[in-house]
Amino acid sequence: MNKLNTISENDENDSIQKALCDVANHQDKKAFEILFKHFSPKIRAFGLQRFRQEAQALELVQETMLLVWRKATLFNAEKGKATTWIYTIMRNHCFDMLRKKMTQKEDQVSDDLWPMLEDEEVIEEDHLLSRNLIAHINSLPKPQRDVVEALYIKELSQPEVASLLKIPLGTVKSRLRLALSKLKTTLEVDHD
Known part of the structure; x- marks a missing residue:
């Protein structure tokens, strides 16, 4: 049973890496569709855990996959797996969104305060x-x-x-x- 899981996991990693390379080298839309179908549910679930809002989770999916499309040429298979590379992009963008959300909260509080004066x-x-x-x-x-x-x-x-x-x-x-x-x-x- 473990061998079967390992084989299918390896096949999955290979197909993801190939799709990412096709996006990088040929801007292959079909390959990108494969990546999108594979990663969007996982990114959405991660976003829902962090933001607890559907709209922000979907924004995380959209922005992450847009960055994958734009930066695919930067992927280097010798440095790591395609999945790791994509999840790193997702985490970095999630941190950016969280920082922006915190800054907006602080700005709203100070903006509400000063007009009273x-x-x-x-x-x-x-x-x-x-x-x-x-x-x-x-x-x-x-x-x-x-x-x-x-x-x-x-x-x-x-x-x-x-x-x-x-x-x-x-x-x-x-x-x-x-x-x-x-x-x-x-x-x-x-x-x-």
């Missing part, structure tokens, strides 16, 4: 700094306050803040999310 008195010629906001920033726990001040007052990038405060970049992002969420809640209460 547009009617208030502005100091130091910076429309983001109002007396009310400064008071609320000062009421944050010190680790969160340090991150907010470094990002929005000193205008440092997140990696620069991580270096300045000697903390991991992920910690900067977590503290920023917590701080912006607290500020938003506090300012919404004040604004009502």
Whole structure:
């Protein structure tokens, strides 16, 4: 039984590698169709596990397979299996999507926060700094306050803040999310 599984696995790997080489060398659409039919259900399942949303899982399938089509000439059979190469493209694109999703969440929280302050008195010629906001920033726990001040007052990038405060970049992002969420809640209460 194991021999049969090994043989069929080897045949499958060979046919995938041949299809990928045909896409790379001849832009063979039939070969690409073979790859798409084989990998799309697996990529979709991986995407559903990561994103828990059908639309994003399908976007992962589409973008991964598009990258496979475009980058097929970069595949080198001597360096590894075709399946490994395709799954690496999938994982890398998935990480890109997750990073983008996290950045959008942070941007939405900060975008929701700053418009609330547009009617208030502005100091130091910076429309983001109002007396009310400064008071609320000062009421944050010190680790969160340090991150907010470094990002929005000193205008440092997140990696620069991580270096300045000697903390991991992920910690900067977590503290920023917590701080912006607290500020938003506090300012919404004040604004009502």
